[in-house]
Amino acid sequence: MTPDILVIDDDPAILMTVADILRDEGYAVRTAAGGMEGLAAIDDHRPALILLDMRMPVLDGWGVARALRDRGVTVPLVVMTAAQDMRWGQEIGAAHTLAKPFDLLDLLTVVEQIVAR
Amino acid sequence: MSADQLLTYLSWLMFTIIFVVVTVQAIRRPSRAHLDIALLFAAPVLIIAIAIGTLLGVFSSTGVAAYLASSALLSLPYLLVRLVDDIIVAALWVRRSIEVLLVIALICLWVLPVERPAWINILLELYVIAVLIYVIFASVKATLKARGVTHRRLAAMSLGSLFLVMNIAVGSLGLWLPEQIALWRAMAELLGLAAGVSYLVGFAPPRWLRRAWQEPELRAFLGRAATLPRLPTTNAIVQALQQGAADSIGIENARIGLWDEANQVLLFEQAGQQAALSIDEDIPTAHAFRMQKPIFSPNTHYSEQIRARSAHFNSASALLAAPITAGTRRLGVLIAYAPRAPIFADDDLALIQLLADQAAVILESRVLIDQAARVHGREEAARLKEDFLSAAAHDLKTPLTTLVARAQLMERRAQRDPTAPADQASIQVLITEAQRLKRLVLDLLDATRVEQGQLVSRREKVDLVVLVHDICARLATPRHPCTIDGETEVVGYYDQQRIAQLLDNLVENAIKYSPDGGPIRISVRHEDSGINMSVTDHGIGIPADDIPHLFTRFHRGTNVDDRRFPGMGLGLFICKGIVEQHGGQIMIHSQPGQGSTFQVSLPFVPNEVVTYDS
Numbered sequence: 024m025t026p027d028i029l030v031i032d033d034d035p036a037i038l039m040t041v042a043d044i045l046r047d048e049g050y051a052v053r054t055a056a057g058g059m060e061g062l063a064a065i066d067d068h069r070p071a072l073i074l075l076d077m078r079m080p081v082l083d084g085w086g087v088a089r090a091l092r093d094r095g096v097t098v099p100l101v102v103m104t105a106a107q108d109m110r111w112g113q114e115i116g117a118a119h120t121l122a123k124p125f126d127l128l129d130l131l132t133v134v135e136q137i138v139a140r
Numbered sequence: 141m142s143a144d145q146l147l148t149y150l151s152w153l154m155f156t157i158i159f160v161v162v163t164v165q166a167i168r169r170p171s172r173a174h175l176d177i178a179l180l181f182a183a184p185v186l187i188i189a190i191a192i193g194t195l196l197g198v199f200s201s202t203g204v205a206a207y208l209a210s211s212a213l214l215s216l217p218y219l220l221v222r223l224v225d226d227i228i229v230a231a232l233w234v235r236r237s238i239e240v241l242l243v244i245a246l247i248c249l250w251v252l253p254v255e256r257p258a259w260i261n262i263l264l265e266l267y268v269i270a271v272l273i274y275v276i277f278a279s280v281k282a283t284l285k286a287r288g289v290t291h292r293r294l295a296a297m298s299l300g301s302l303f304l305v306m307n308i309a310v311g312s313l314g315l316w317l318p319e320q321i322a323l324w325r326a327m328a329e330l331l332g333l334a335a336g337v338s339y340l341v342g343f344a345p346p347r348w349l350r351r352a353w354q355e356p357e358l359r360a361f362l363g364r365a366a367t368l369p370r371l372p373t374t375n376a377i378v379q380a381l382q383q384g385a386a387d388s389i390g391i392e393n394a395r396i397g398l399w400d401e402a403n404q405v406l407l408f409e410q411a412g413q414q415a416a417l418s419i420d421e422d423i424p425t426a427h428a429f430r431m432q433k434p435i436f437s438p439n440t441h442y443s444e445q446i447r448a449r450s451a452h453f454n455s456a457s458a459l460l461a462a463p464i465t466a467g468t469r470r471l472g473v474l475i476a477y478a479p480r481a482p483i484f485a486d487d488d489l490a491l492i493q494l495l496a497d498q499a500a501v502i503l504e505s506r507v508l509i510d511q512a513a514r515v516h517g518r519e520e521a522a523r524l525k526e527d528f529l530s531a532a533a534h535d536l537k538t539p540l541t542t543l544v545a546r547a548q549l550m551e552r553r554a555q556r557d558p559t560a561p562a563d564q565a566s567i568q569v570l571i572t573e574a575q576r577l578k579r580l581v582l583d584l585l586d587a588t589r590v591e592q593g594q595l596v597s598r599r600e601k602v603d604l605v606v607l608v609h610d611i612c613a614r615l616a617t618p619r620h621p622c623t624i625d626g627e628t629e630v631v632g633y634y635d636q637q638r639i640a641q642l643l644d645n646l647v648e649n650a651i652k653y654s655p656d657g658g659p660i661r662i663s664v665r666h667e668d669s670g671i672n673m674s675v676t677d678h679g680i681g682i683p684a685d686d687i688p689h690l691f692t693r694f695h696r697g698t699n700v701d702d703r704r705f706p707g708m709g710l711g712l713f714i715c716k717g718i719v720e721q722h723g724g725q726i727m728i729h730s731q732p733g734q735g736s737t738f739q740v741s742l743p744f745v746p747n748e749v750v751t752y753d754s
Contacts, residue, residue, distance in 0.1 A: 036542040036573055043566075044549050078534070105537035107530060124541040127548035 025051045026138045027068065031061035031087065032076035032103065037123075041074060041103075044127055045134065058082025062090050070098060072137050074121075077104045077111050088115035099137045144326040151333045152188045158340050159185040165344065171438070173226040173482035177343045180219045183212040184336065210249055214264065217271035218242045220301070223343055224275055227480050228282040228294070234274065241267055269308060276301040288390030289353040290483055293342050300338030307331035343482075350485055357387040358491075365498055369505035374398075375409055377506055381474075385495045389460070389488060391478045396464065396499065397425070398472040406473055428461035429473045434493045435461050438481035457481070460488055462496035466504035474499055528693060532584050539573040539580070546570055583710040586641075587693060590717030596635045599745070604630040604639065604664050604673065611643050612662065619657035622647070626665035633745040634722060642718045645711045646675040646738050653736070654679030670724070671742045678735035687728050691716040 028050050032038045035056065042052045053070065055061035059082050061073070077084035084102060091098065102112040105123040112120030119133045159181040166174040190199060190209040199205035221238050224230050245264055252260065276298055283294035311328040314321045341349065361384035371377045378396045386394040397406030397417060405416040406429065419426045424437040438458050458481035464472045474496040478484055550566050589595045605628060612622035643662075650660045658678035665672055682690065693713045715738075719726040723743045730736035 034538050034542070036569055037538065037545075040542050040546045040549065040569065044545060044552075047549065047553065103541075105534045105541065107533070123537045124544040127545055127552065130545070 025049065026071040027051045027053065028072045028074065028134065028138075029053050029055060029061060029064055029070040029098075030074045031055045031058065031079075031084075032074075033057055033079040034076070037076075037103075041130070044130060048131060048134075050134070050138075058084070058087045058090075061087055065091070065096060065098070069096065072099050072101060072134060074101050074103055074134075075117070077102060077106065084111070085115060088117075101133055101137065142322075144322050144329070147326050147329045151329045152192070154333055155181065155184045155188060155336055158336055162340070162344060169486075171481070173223070173480075174344070176219065176223045176226055177339075180216070180223055180339065180343075181336070183216050183219060184332075186212045207250060211246055214245045214249060214268070215242060216304075217268050217275070220275050220304075220339075221271060223339075224278055224297070227297070227343065227482050228278060229479055230278060238271055241271075265308070265312070269305060272301055272305045272308075276305065285392070286390065287392070288357040288387050289350055290390035290478075292353045293345060293390075295342075296338045296345075297342030300335045300342055303331045303335035303338055307335060345485075347485070347487060350487070354388060354390065354491065357384075357390070361385070361388050361495075362498065365502055368502045369509055374503070374506055377502060378409065381499045381502065385474055385476060385492070385499070388495060389476050389484075389491060391476050391483060394474065394476045396472055396474050397429075398503075399429070399470050424459060425461045425473055425475050428475075429463050429470070432463045432465060432470075434463070434489045434496070436484065436489050437461070438484075458484060460484060460492045462489075462492040464496045464500045464503065466500040469504070471500055471503050528587075531693070536577065536580055536584075539577040542573045543570060543577070546573070583714065586714045586717070587710050590714055590721075593721060595714070595717045596638055596721040599633045599635055601631060602634045602636045602639060604632070604634075604671065607636070607640055608643060608662050608664055608673075611640065611647055612660075615644070615647050615651060616660070617651075620651045620654060621659050623659055623661050624663070625661070626663040630664050630666060630671055631746075632671065632742075633747065634742070635718075638718045639722075642715050642740070643673070643675070645715050646740075649711065649738075650675050650677035650679065650736070653677065653681075658735070666744065667741070670744050672739065673742070674737055674739045676735065676737040681732040681734050681736055682728065682730040683732050684730075687730065690728060691726070 028045055030038055030041050030045070030052060031054075032041070033056055038054050038056060042054050045052045053064050055064050057079055061075070062082070064070075065073075073087075075084050075087060082090075084104075088100065091100075100112075100115065100117040102115070102117040102120045103123055103125070104111055104120065109120055109122065118137055121130060121133060159178070162174070162178045162181050166178040187209045190205045193199040193205060194201055218238055221230060221235060225235060245267055248256070248260055248264065279294050279298040279301060283291060283298055286294050307328050310324050310331060314324045317324070345353070364380070364384065368377050368380055371380060378398065382394045382396055385396075386392060395408055395410075397408045400407050400416070403416070405418055406425070408415045408417065417425065419429050424435045428435040436459075458478045460476040462474050463470065464474055474492060476484075476488075476492055546566055546569050550563055550570075553560065553563060586595065605624070605626070608624055612624060616622035647660060647662070654660070654677045656679075661674075661676040663672075663674050663676075691712050693710060716726050719740050719742065725741050727739045727741075728736060729739065
């Protein structure tokens with residue numbers, strides 16, 4: 024079964040680029056342009072991994088993580104953030120944090136490791 | 141014993157008591173002023189003693205004693221002038237002339253026979269009255285100039301001289317209206333007594349009276365003290381303290397020298413000029429500071445330096461100096477100057493130390509307020525800079541993330557299939573994101589210039605109406621038609637590039653936040669003494685809570701969806717900078733769901749200005 028990856032980011036260009044990279048590698052990718060849309064996508068089908076932006080309007084990365092915890096959903100999270108503060112990922116119990124701008128190979132390595140587990 | 145006799149005895153008793161008091165004072169503190177006042181009262185007491193002796197038959201009414209009494213009477217004006225000179229400066233020629241006249245008068249009295257011509261008696265009387273009028277004139281003049289306790293003392297002295305003149309005048313009435321002689325005598329006694337009391341109060345006021353007289357000014361000064369540390373500059377505080385101290389002591393001038401630790405000097409500021417005083421100098425001010433105690437110098441040849449720099453202290457010869465010290469921190473010195481030493485009293489040393497301590501509290505508060513403000517300002521500036529950098533970095537990283545990842549994706553695809561056609565979609569993404577990055581960098585640079593006040597540079601002749609037409613032609617679309625109203629020509633001197641950037645930004649915003657289309661209305665017109673430009677849309681509007689923050693860096697409306705309306709939140713911050721650096725104002729009127737109007741008012745600059753100074 025092709026692993027399903029959910030990407031949540033409010034910047035459409037980043038969202039599209041990350042999705043293109045992962046699809047090229049053969050992953051099934053779904054995209055969500057915000058926290059609310061991301062949670063809606065999880066309700067339909069639980070992904071193998073969520074790539075999550077932190078700073079988003081309406082429902083941010085912390086909100087998404089809290090909602091997942093509240094619902095008892097345990098999906099590995101990889102945080103993508105442009106912030107200096109790399110502790111944000113630890114705060115929400117992410118498996119890994121990617122600092123924007125990140126290298127394509129770093130992204131692929133992280134995803135591969137988590138999905139392979 | 142008749143009533144006028146009783147009055148005479150009472151008045152004799154009063155003069156004797158006053159004489160004893162001032163004599164004791166003169167013995168305890170032998171100074172010229174104290175001796176002079178004792179001498180002044182010695183004259184009437186001598187006259188009284190001779191009168192009593194004559195009454196008792198000890199002296200004959202034509203003997204040496206009578207001559208002595210007359211001599212004492214003639215010396216009174218001279219003694220008075222001496223006292224006046226002790227407190228306010230009398231011109232040297234006046235003193236010398238009065239001395240010469242006194243000698244002549246005394247010679248006339250002693251040498252000429254008792255049955256001397258009447259005109260000589262009249263001349264002697266004129267001499268006395270002339271000197272008294274001079275004393276009245278000099279003391280009234282000084283009274284008007286003086287303040288506080290000194291004003292009150294000089295007023296008492298003037299009144300004393302006035303009573304004395306009236307005393308002589310009323311005494312002379314007996315010659316013209318002899319039938320009322322008892323009444324004139326009684327009045328003369330009363331006036332003489334009033335003169336004596338006035339002189340005592342003026343020349344040697346008792347301590348309790350001085351304190352009572354100082355109280356209103358001291359109270360006013362202490363009342364103002366709490367507000368002084370908030371004055372705009374330390375110099376303003378020093379000026380207010382100097383004034384308050386001078387008023388409280390009752391002198392014309394007080395000076396504060398602030399301690400300059402680095403250069404080891406006391407700095408005096410006057411009329412915008414600074415004078416430095418070394419504390420190693422052998423002068424009372426330096427002594428007071430070095431020894432950290434108040435000093436009274438009755439006869440000061442104080443520093444020639446200060447004398448030269450403060451011309452109007454030339455008449456000052458006495459000074460009080462007290463250190464201004466907060467705890468162990470030496471802040472400076474307070475100096476009070478007076479033209480004559482008796483202006484000051486013994487307990488003024490305590491008073492000046494009290495004032496100096498008050499000054500220390502006020503100056504120290506000022507230092508603390510300044511320090512707190514500096515620390516707060518530095519923290520605020522550092523925090524703002526950090527906020528700005530992290531927000532800027534965050535916003536720059538967003539397009540950069542796409543650029544890096546997309547470029548690497550293209551490389552990977554090209555490696556996998558070198559023959560594949562160019563990835564047009566990816567190229568388009570790269571171009572868009574690179575443009576976005578460029579715009580961000582330019583906005584960031586502009587935002588920095590806003591803060592440095594360097595946004596507006598070269599002004600040139602601009603027709604704002606033409607500028608608006610250009611922008612409309614460039615930005616209007618069928619969904620967002622542009623209408624222009626107002627005047628047909630509004631020409632002034634502005635930074636054309638920046639005004640175009642401002643209007644661009646406002647019109648772009650108007651279009652951006654009218655996602656359902658709608659007309660954009662621009663108006664340009666002269667209004668009052670300036671120019672009014674407005675851009676109105678019928679878009680999503682701005683919630684009232686957001687309006688106050690709209691011009692803050694990186695702030696975006698809470699009803700703005702980032703995906704539909706991308707942006708960094710610098711546009712309006714820069715707009716505000718452009719308007720304000722042109723000396724204008726920008727305002728917003730908005731109704732959520734109805735649209736917004738951005739209103740810009742600029743000063744009308746019809747002629748060329750060389751540089752713009754914000």
